[in-house]
Amino acid sequence: MTSLWLAWRTTKRYRVRAVLAVVGVAVIGALLFDMLLLSRGLLASFADLLNSGGFDVRIVGSEGMPIVRLPIAGSTRLANELRALPEVRDVVLIRIERATLWSNERTSRPVTLVGTTQASGGPYTIVRGDDLPRDSSFDRCPILVSRHLAASLGVEPGSSVKISVNPDGVRSALPAVSCRVTGVVNFFFASAGENSVATTMTALQQALSEPAVDADLILAASQPATGPAAAVRAIHRVRPDLRAYSNEDVVALFNQNGFAYFRQISFVLSSLTTVFAFLLVATLLTVSVNQRLGEIAALRALGISRGRIASILLWESALLVGGGALLALPLGGLLALGLDHLLRQMPGLPERLHFFVFQWRAVATHAALFGVTAAAAAAYPMWLTARLPIAATLRREVVG
């Protein structure tokens, strides 16, 4: 006859109260769990997105957040110098331009054109067709198109299209170049409805009619033995005028600026939901104890210790809160799926970015918070029974 067993029998006896408490805690707990998922989910998803390309250092020519891009002068030569660094394993040049893609004489779409020196395995997954060729000498303008663009223009691998580049701030009169679609892909960083095209840097040079094109973003992969921080330091020594950020730096910058709003909201809401759970269980337990004062005084008169009665109440609280907290996990998971779907409808978000990401850390925090809630909710009823005057209570019960 352990305290847990007695608490379980009490919980079973007062079934309606127990069900109300468990359901209440489950609903509150689902919100709490979602807030915990949200507090770090966006960050975790963003970090995952950055790491998915296989490059852990980003080099840009501008100050501040690495999203505003300026061309990096002498980027081809710089790439060769960086490749020679012992801390760097691989380097890829990226240039992003606005362009127009024609599937025929009359049908066109504005697109984001990404030129890259990466031969294959870029930040995309191939849906149909092939990757960009390693040697582009046989194919003067191979391109990959986003799934949305392929569907909207009706192009498939093997289709011929034309692209003309429209550089920012320049009234363009560049001739359109003929290109061949090699594959249809999902770009990691593209939003759901975005029209994106990737091609080789050589093809982009031709489209821009320039003998050499400077990259506006350089991606570097650090040597696993030295890590990204050492690579960042080494790159800074080579070109102190540029900004190199490891993926961790980028995530930290976004955490301080772009995502702080979500973290603050989730902190406020998770604090509130924890307080609600505490109030719900504390109220139910206090009411229940007040209804059972005679029974508890009788137990004390029979010699059942204060400690035993307190531990029964603590277990009762743990069963109610624990039951609710367990139910909250699948409930919160389902709610998170729905909320994530809603939030991801915001325009301009990368398709692979999620707001709610499952993390064991969130489950552990959820469990810890509810553990504290159960103990706190039982504290007042425990104090009430510990101070219960046995004789006066028995007298009141008989008179009442």
Add this chain to the structure above:
Amino acid sequence: MSVVEARRVTRLFPMAAGPVAAVRDVSLSVADGEYVAVSGPSGCGKSTLLHLVGVVDQPTSGEILFESRDVAALKEAERSRIRLVRIGFVFQRFFLLPMLTARENIELPQAEARVPAADRRARTRELLEYVGLADRADHLPSQLSGGEMQRVAIARALANRPALLVADEPTGELDEQTGGHIADLFDRVHADGTAILVVTHNPVLAARASRRLTMKSGSLVS
């Protein structure tokens, strides 16, 4: 030898209009195996005296000696231990735990006293037969009549073989015939050597006691 002795005990309760003496300068001794009944009108202090002798309350003045130990000098945990293993309580309203069966209610004080499970089960079976409820062992209190509940409560009070059984109006919620059965059961308990102190309005039950006392306005008058 006395199981419990009250020496000139007074119990005052603070009231808005000034303290009220529920028990006034009462001395009482219950000897080993003795059966004492206390009667008197409502509000005369019978239950308060019972709570003092049963170690659930402390006198404002005077002494309670339980098996020669001054109760006032004991810590709450020690008093609780005395109530668990040396005193059995029977209440007017039974106070059985509603979520436990008759058997489990009787086992509870034994479990608290850390009686091994096998001994506990054997003692519970014995007590259920003793009170004539062997066939109701697995019934919840809500499935028992008032008389049956009081018999389970008496079995629970006897579970740890107490030296003293204290009963506060044990027939107060029962009809005359059922009250008579409970009085018979108290006779058996007394005959088996347990001291009993019963507070009652029931003249039939009081008549069974070997010593009958009357209280009036907080004092023992006979």
